Amino acid sequence: xxxxxxxxxxxxxxxxxxxxxxxxxxxxxxxxxxxxxxxxxxxxxxxxxxxxxxxxxxxxxxxxxxxxxxxxxxxxxxxxxxxxxxxxxxxxxxxxxxxxxxxxxxxxxxxxxxxxxxxxxxxxxxxxxxxxxxxxxxxxxxxxxxxxxxxxxxxxxxxxxxxxxxxxxxxxxxxxxxxxxxxxxxxxxxxxxxxxxxxxxxxxxxxxxxxxxxxxxxxxxxxxxxxxxxxxxxxxxxxxxxxxxxxxxxxxxxxxxxxxxxxxxxxxxxxxxxxxxxxxxxxxxxxxxxxxxxxxxxxxxxxxxxxxxxxxxxxxxxxxxxxxxxxxxxxxxxxxxxxxxxxxxxxxxxxxxxxxxxxxxxxxxxxxxxxxxxxxxxxxxxxxxxxxxxxxxxxxxxxxxxxxxxxxxxxxxxxxxxxxxxxxxxxxxxxxxxxxxxxxxxxxxxxxxxxxxxxxxxxxxxxxxxxxxxxxxxxxxxxxxxxxxxxxxxxxxxxxxxxxxxxxxxxxxxxxxxxxxxxxxxxxxxxxxxxxxxxxxxxxxxxxxxxxxxxxxxxxxxxxxxxxxxxxxxxxxxxxxxxx
RNA sequence: GCGCCUGUAGCUCAGAUGGAUAGAGCACCCGCCUUCUAAGCGGGCGGUCACUGGUUCGAAUCCAGUCAGGCGCACCA
Numbered sequence: 132x133x134x135x136x137x138x139x140x141x142x143x144x145x146x147x148x149x150x151x152x153x154x155x156x157x158x159x160x161x162x163x164x165x166x167x168x169x170x171x172x173x174x175x176x177x178x179x180x181x182x183x184x185x186x187x188x189x190x191x192x193x194x195x196x197x198x199x200x201x202x203x204x205x206x207x208x209x210x211x212x213x214x215x216x217x218x219x220x221x222x223x224x225x226x227x228x229x230x231x232x233x234x235x236x237x238x239x240x241x242x243x244x245x246x247x248x249x250x251x252x253x254x255x256x257x258x259x260x261x262x263x264x265x266x267x268x269x270x271x272x273x274x275x276x277x278x279x280x281x282x283x284x285x286x287x288x289x290x291x292x293x294x295x296x297x298x299x300x301x302x303x304x305x306x307x308x309x310x311x312x313x314x315x316x317x318x319x320x321x322x323x324x325x326x327x328x329x330x331x332x333x334x335x336x337x338x339x340x341x342x343x344x345x346x347x348x349x350x351x352x353x354x355x356x357x358x359x360x361x362x363x364x365x366x367x368x369x370x371x372x373x374x375x376x377x378x379x380x381x382x383x384x385x386x387x388x389x390x391x392x393x394x395x396x397x398x399x400x401x402x403x404x405x406x407x408x409x410x411x412x413x414x415x416x417x418x419x420x421x422x423x424x425x426x427x428x429x430x431x432x433x434x435x436x437x438x439x440x441x442x443x444x445x446x447x448x449x450x451x452x453x454x455x456x457x458x459x460x461x462x463x464x465x466x467x468x469x470x471x472x473x474x475x476x477x478x479x480x481x482x483x484x485x486x487x488x489x490x491x492x493x494x495x496x497x498x499x500x501x502x503x504x505x506x507x508x509x510x511x512x513x514x515x516x517x518x519x520x521x522x523x524x525x526x527x528x529x530x531x532x533x534x535x536x537x538x539x540x541x542x543x544x545x546x547x548x549x550x551x552x553x554x555x556x557x558x559x560x561x562x563x564x565x566x567x568x569x570x571x572x573x574x575x576x577x578x579x580x581x582x583x584x585x586x587x588x589x590x591x592x593x594x595x596x597x598x599x600x601x602x603x604x605x606x607x608x609x610x611x612x613x614x615x616x617x618x619x620x621x622x623x624x625x626x627x628x629x630x631x632x633x634x635x636x637x638x639x640x641x642x643x644x645x646x647x648x649x650x651x652x653x654x655x656x657x658x659x660x661x662x663x664x665x666x667x668x669x670x671x672x673x674x675x676x677x678x679x680x681x682x683x684x685x686x687x688x689x690x691x692x693x694x695x696x697x698x699x700x701x702x703x704x705x706x707x708x709x710x711x
Numbered sequence: 712g713c714g715c716c717u718g719u720a721g722c723u724c725a726g727a728u729g730g731a732u733a734g735a736g737c738a739c740c741c742g743c744c745u746u747c748u749a750a751g752c753g754g755g756c757g758g759u760c761a762c763u764g765g766u767u768c769g770a771a772u773c774c775a776g777u778c779a780g781g782c783g784c785a786c787c788a
Contacts, residue, residue: 157728165731172730175768185768208731209768253788293788386788412786424714430784431713438785445786452788478716479782485715506716506781513780544750560750572724575716577781583737584723588750590736591724598750606747644727656725659735670743670752689747711750 133235133640134224135160137201138169138214145195146173149188158214160637167213168202168633174210185210221632222621228635229616229691234698235639240281240646246463247273247283249475250378253290254365254385255299255320258372259523260580261508261516267569267704268505269475270378271651274702279643284381284467288459289369291362291385295324297344301336302327303357304343316364348449362387375530376562377704384459392458393450397443400457405493411446415453415490427485441486453487460491464498471499473649478504478575479515503649506577513579524580533586534561540588545711556708561586563593563705570703571655591659593705596696599662599669600707603693606674606686619687620680627671631664631688638695642702651703658699665692 132140135158142156158171174189181188189210196204202214228235249269252258269285277283302323311319330336347354366383373379397413400406406415416438417428423436430439443454463469474484484502491500507515516523538557541548548556568585572578588594607614623629634657641657674685697707 159727162726163731170730172728175730176728179768211731290788295788410785414785432784433712436713440785442786447786449786451786455788477782480788481715482783483788504716509781515782540750545748576724577717578723581723587723587737592736592750594750595736598748602748602751609747648727650727652725653727656735663735666751667753669747673746675747710748 133237134201134216134220134636135169135640138171141196141198141201142171142173142192142212145192145197146177148195149191150177160640161213164630166207166211167205167215169214169216171212171214172210174206174212178210216633218623218629221629221636222623224636225621225623225632225688225691226619228695229619229687233639234691234695235636236278236642237639238280239643240276240279242280243470244282244284244468245276245471245473246467246469247276247285247473247475248288249273249285250373250380251288251290251476252369253293253295254369255295255317255324255361257317257321258369258526259516260526260529260585261523263526263529263565264505264508264569264574265475265477266373266376266378267566268503268574268651270376270704271570271654271702272473272475272503272646272649274704275642275645275651275654278698278702279646281471284463284469285379286463287380287383287385289366289383289385291365292387292390292455294344296347296358296361297340297342298327298331299324299361300343300347300354300357301340303361312364317368320361320365372526372530375558376566377706384462386455389455389458389462392462393454396454396458396461397450400443400490400494403494405490406443409440412442413444414440414442415486416440418493427482427489441483441490453483453490456483456487457490457494460487460496460498460500461494464496469498471501473501473503475503475505478506480504501649503574505574509577509579511579516580529565529585530562532582533565534558536586536588537561537564537594540594541711548710556711559706559708560588560594560597560711563597563700564588566703566705567593567596567655570651571659573652574650593700594711596658596662596700596705597707597711599665600693600696600700601709601711602669603665603689603696604709606689607693609675610686614683614686614690616687616690619683621687622680622684624681625668625672627664627668628685628688631661631668631692634661634664635688635691635695638699654699654702658696658703661692661696661699665696 138158139156142158146154146156154177156173158169161167161170174192175185178185178188186206189206189212193204193206193212198204201220202216204212204214207213247269250266252262273283273285306323306326308319343354347358400415401413406413415428417426423429428439429436441453442451444450460472463472481502481504488500510516534557537560538553541553541557564587565585568587571591623632641653645651645653672685674682674689677685700707
């Protein structure tokens with residue numbers, strides 16, 4: 132049980148005794164450390180319900196509160212109950228955490244399967260900075276869910292089937308440079324695609340593209356071979372980026388994977404009466420059980436409310452995005468037995484997912500479907516970055532620049548590091564900085580892309596966190612004999628020690644809350660706080676030069692900090708170097 | 712037209728179910744390397760939480776309206 136749960140349990144007991152009945156007893160980490168470690172506003176909430184004075188009620192609760200061996204309590208302000216955890220309680224908790232592989236984190240996801248759909252780039256198009264956000268947030272959520280005990284299936288639903296292939300095949304047949312394809316396949320595919328895209332106002336070219344697409348979709352062997360080749364080289368290129376980012380997928384079930392399920396999906400919707408024909412297309416309309424304002428299949432236009440159907444088969448017989456997504460939901464829920472499906476996809480797709488989830492529910496696909504939306508990365512003009520314009524900063528360039536800047540910083544700050552070691556550290560620091568700049572921010576806010584912002588190495592950044600870990604390792608490197616933290620007695624005397632312990636103990640409280648609203652930035656905030664606490668401790672409390680038993684206690688505290696920090700960063704997908 | 716997201720210090724951003732004197736980083740100013748890595752630590756400066764009204768003991772947070780920016784709304788994904 133976490134400290135927070137322990138306090139809530141004891142408070143609940145006191146409330147029952149004081150009020151003669153059970154009552155909700157929320158406890159929170161103190162907003163301000165001057166007020167203690169934890170606080171509860173239960174007295175104020177209850178006094179509001181009962182129209183009584185909060186302070187006497189708080190006193191009554193505190194009189195019934197048994198905090199033996201845990202904390203002290205006092206009443207402050209309008210009726211807050213403030214808890215101060217006993218130093219020996221913190222010491223005992225720290226000692227227990229040192230022996231706990233899970234660092235106090237409960238397995239809240241045990242027995243549940245979650246499919247996480249993230250990154251999902253289109254093949255034969257470059258990944259640019261706009262793709263980085265979903266990739267990094269999705270990967271972090273997958274890591275966190277896995278650590279919390281979920282069975283996680285990370286699925287890269289790549290865009291490997293769709294109208295763009297008409298253009299790519301047309302370009303392949305007319306503009307392809309074989310030598311360039313061998314040298315740099317992705318760049319050549321992109322060049323070819325862009326070249327065709329330039330003629331998209333030419334009806335002749337577009338018709339030709341369309342007919343290539345029809346040939347592909349009807350199984351023409353020649354076009355299928357070109358398609359397969361495009362997929363292969365694109366996947367290889369994407370894999371390089373994912374390797375560099377240390378992002379892993381369990382499956383790459385792209386859109387093409389669901390091809391042979393689309394026709395039957397549409398048939399089922401027709402049979403069940405969820406979809407019907409309109410203007411030649413098969414559409415899902417409103418089920419009319421909801422108020423119009425909440426109905427994703429209705430929309431208000433200039434002339435009033437009108438239908439806003441999801442089209443699952445075009446008048447020409449072709450299938451769409453929504454069709455594939457529905458077939459995908461069926462597969463994930465029926466084949467993978469998913470309890471949850473999380474879509475880490477940008478906020479512009481919000482309406483699509485509302486329609487999709489609504490349609491899936493009517494179809495009888497039971498599962499918790501979540502659209503984990505994230506804000507947009509904007510260009511200098513404050514407009515959304517578009518793939519087609521070709522003006523965007525590529526993802527590879529961002530990573531390259533990040534590592535280059537990190538290498539400069541290493542040369543500047545620690546010239547002893549040379550050669551391969553320096554290069555390896557630059558990679559870890561540079562990539563970490565990029566990831567942390569995404570993860571430390573609220574996921575819904577839009578921002579304008581800026582090199583300095585994404586690649587900052589000073590302040591609240593990955594290097595700050597990595598550096599705190601390096602400082603800890605440095606202590607252990609100086610140790611003559613191996614240290615066994617599991618047997619050390621913990622004594623917390625200095626304020627900096629108590630504060631560090633306070634944060635270490637909170638790891639298991641913070642982690643589960645992250646998935647309540649899918650906010651990795653809460654973890655980013657936590658590790659920053661932990662690193663700050665460690666740096667202060669490092670300045671205030673000498674470790675190696677301390678007398679026993681303080682020395683062993685401090686070493687053990689360092690050991691636990693090192694592991695917690697490393698675990699926290701690992702859940703953010705950020706590596707830590709041994710030195711920097 | 713309707714809907715969704717956003718608006719907090721000069722800049723970039725945090726602020727959990729409504730709570731105490733709204734917090735970090737960058738920038739700027741002042742201190743700290745004969746002691747475990749100064750990518751650090753300690754301190755200072757900096758705010759009408761876009762605006763107006765409402766709900767209540769209490770609002771950056773909830774509700775209504777206004778303004779500003781971004782995005783979406785039938786055969787692309």
